[in-house]
Amino acid sequence: MLTPGEAAALDDDSPKESPKEPAEEPPEESPGGSSQELPAEPSEVRVAPGWPGEIRLDPPRDVPPTRRGPLRAAAALLAVLLAAGAVAVWRSGVLAPPCADPLTVRVVAHPEIAPALREVAERYTLAENRVRDRCVRVQVVDGTEPGKADAWVPESSIWLGRARAAGLAEVPPMAPQIAVTPVVLAVPQRVAAELRRAGGEPGWRLLRDGRAGKVALSRRVLDPARHATGAIAMLALDQTGEAGGKLVGDLRRGTPATPTALLAGLTGPGRPLLVTTEQAVVAHNRAHPERPAAALLPAEGTLTLDHPFAVLARDPLRREAIAAFEPALRGKPARDALQQAGFRPPDGRFAEGYAARHGLSAEPPALLRFPTQAQLDRAIKAWTDVSGS
Numbered sequence: 001m002l003t004p005g006e007a008a009a010l011d012d013d014s015p016k017e018s019p020k021e022p023a024e025e026p027p028e029e030s031p032g033g034s035s036q037e038l039p040a041e042p043s044e045v046r047v048a049p050g051w052p053g054e055i056r057l058d059p060p061r062d063v064p065p066t067r068r069g070p071l072r073a074a075a076a077l078l079a080v081l082l083a084a085g086a087v088a089v090w091r092s093g094v095l096a097p098p099c100a101d102p103l104t105v106r107v108v109a110h111p112e113i114a115p116a117l118r119e120v121a122e123r124y125t126l127a128e129n130r131v132r133d134r135c136v137r138v139q140v141v142d143g144t145e146p147g148k149a150d151a152w153v154p155e156s157s158i159w160l161g162r163a164r165a166a167g168l169a170e171v172p173p174m175a176p177q178i179a180v181t182p183v184v185l186a187v188p189q190r191v192a193a194e195l196r197r198a199g200g201e202p203g204w205r206l207l208r209d210g211r212a213g214k215v216a217l218s219r220r221v222l223d224p225a226r227h228a229t230g231a232i233a234m235l236a237l238d239q240t241g242e243a244g245g246k247l248v249g250d251l252r253r254g255t256p257a258t259p260t261a262l263l264a265g266l267t268g269p270g271r272p273l274l275v276t277t278e279q280a281v282v283a284h285n286r287a288h289p290e291r292p293a294a295a296l297l298p299a300e301g302t303l304t305l306d307h308p309f310a311v312l313a314r315d316p317l318r319r320e321a322i323a324a325f326e327p328a329l330r331g332k333p334a335r336d337a338l339q340q341a342g343f344r345p346p347d348g349r350f351a352e353g354y355a356a357r358h359g360l361s362a363e364p365p366a367l368l369r370f371p372t373q374a375q376l377d378r379a380i381k382a383w384t385d386v387s388g389s
Contacts, residue, residue, distance in 0.1 A: 099128055099135035105313070105321045108143040109153035112259075112279060113179065113307050116341040117153065120334045124325055136321045144226075146171065150313040151322045153178060155305045156228035161373045175308035178329050179343035181279035182304045182365045183232045185296040186263075191215075191271045192294035202296035204240045206273060207233065208247060217273040220262055221251050224383045227259070232303045233275040234379035235371050240300045248382055266293045277305055282342030282358055294359070301366040304348070 109117050121138035128135045146152040146168065154160070163171040185202060187195070195202070200212025210217050224230035233251075237243040256262040263284050265272040281295040309326055313319045328334060335345055344350055348364025355362035371379070 102135040102137045103131065103317065103321055104137040104139055105150040105318055105325070106148070107138060107140045107151045107153065107322075107325075108146055108149035109140055110144060110155040110307065111142040112155065112277070112283075113153060113338075113341070113343065114140055114142045116334075116337045116343065117178075117329070119337045120328055121325070123333060124328045129324060131321045131324050132317060134317075136324060138325050146310075146312055150311070150318050151325075152310045152312055153307050154228075154310070155307060156232075156303075157306050157308045158228060158231060158371065158376055160308060160310060162376070165373070170312045170314065172310050175310040176326070177306040177346040178309050179338045180304040180306045180346060180348055181277045181343050182297060182348075183229050183236075183275065183302050184278050184281065185298060186266065186274045186276050186281050186284075186293050187217075187272065187296065188266055189292050189294045191217075191273075192296070194271070201299055203299040204236050206296075207251075207275065208237060208241055210250070210273075215271065217271050218265075219251060219273050220254070220256055220265055221275045222259065222262055223255060224380045228305055229259075229275050229277060230383070231376060231379055234383060235375065236298065236300070236302065236368055238375070238379060238382075239368050243379070243382055252383065267291045278344075278360065279305075279342035282360075285358070297361065297365050299366075301368040303368055303370065304344075304365070306346070307343075 107117065107121065118140040121140045125135075125137045130136065143149075144154070146154075146163065152171070154163075157174065157177075160171055160173060160175065164173060185204075185206060194215050195206075195212050198213035198215045200206060200215065206212060206217065207219055207221075210219050221233050222230040224234050234243055234248075237247070256265070259276070259280065262274055262276060263280060265274060266284060267288055278295045278297075281293050285292045309329065311319060311322050311326075313322055338345070339351065339354060342358075344364070350360060350362040352362050
């Protein structure tokens with residue numbers, strides 16, 4: 001039972017003073033007399049919106065003492081990760097400055113392959129690839145002579161040696177291949193059917209004889225001094241038989257002036273037999289599906305137009321820019337663009353599906369011997385001067 005005094009204490013609602021805490025003692029003074037400050041409370045790390053992240057230090061808010069150590073470690077780790085991420089993004093080009101001073105390099109390419117290379121170059125330029133902090137812009141122009149180019153893509157490596165012999169010392173004796181296409185004998189498909197019935201074998205003999213049984217052929221070859229297909233035809237005739245003066249004289253009569261004029265014969269009357277490339281036949285059939293042609297790979301073997309990528313630039317920065325572009329010509333987008341245009345990759349193998357759609361062999365063709373410079377010169381001379389054969 002409560003005493004009267006205890007009951008009165010329970011009924012009293014007035015506020016009570018809490019026991020007074022002892023006053024804080026002043027900080028101890030160092031031996032030199034100045035007060036020694038205690039270590040500051042660990043700060044809480046916050047990341048401001050935006051990128052790169054701005055680190056702001058705010059006072060802690062009711063952080064239990066037992067959690068301050070892990071938070072300090074997490075803050076340090078976050079700062080390191082943000083710094084590393086910013087560097088990686090900068091190097092990747094996402095935060096790179098705009099292309100205020102681009103470097104334009106010029107590639108002169110043979111007209112047959114230039115459109116496909118131009119597609120690759122445009123994609124490369126849009127990606128804003130850089131050399132020494134300058135964006136590289138690749139310009140591809142049609143041409144058969146190097147001119148003032150940073151890189152040259154002739155139709156065949158046989159022209160590299162002739163260019164050097166003509167005094168172009170900047171042209172390398174050899175260069176990596178971009179794409180290949182074999183030199184073939186082309187006839188309208190209706191003529192190909194006639195040759196099969198006559199038992200004619202596709203080969204250089206057709207070009208030499210001009211007929212298969214009773215099927216007479218109208219032979220057409222481009223000038224070997226200006227077109228690699230003509231030079232390879234002369235080389236093939238020399239390697240598989242003999243390119244005598246009478247044969248050369250027969251071939252020279254009615255020589256088309258341009259590849260376009262040569263291929264026009266496939267849509268006309270008669271039985272034309274042309275020396276051209278597999279790629280040209282693919283392009284012809286795409287443009288003239290109603291009058292398709294057949295590409296006949298010579299049984300004795302042939303040579304390919306290998307389209308070397310010859311770097312000509314002398315300035316170190318321009319050479320570096322061209323060298324940086326060259327790997328783009330070997331990537332899958334480039335291979336797809338070149339195959340779509342009718343070119344094989346450097347190993348000579350077509351994709352099976354593509355080859356089947358165009359009536360071609362997926363396997364690389366049998367090859368003749370690659371000519372020496374002396375053999376090439378002799379083949380061209382045999383054309384220009386029949387008595388020199």
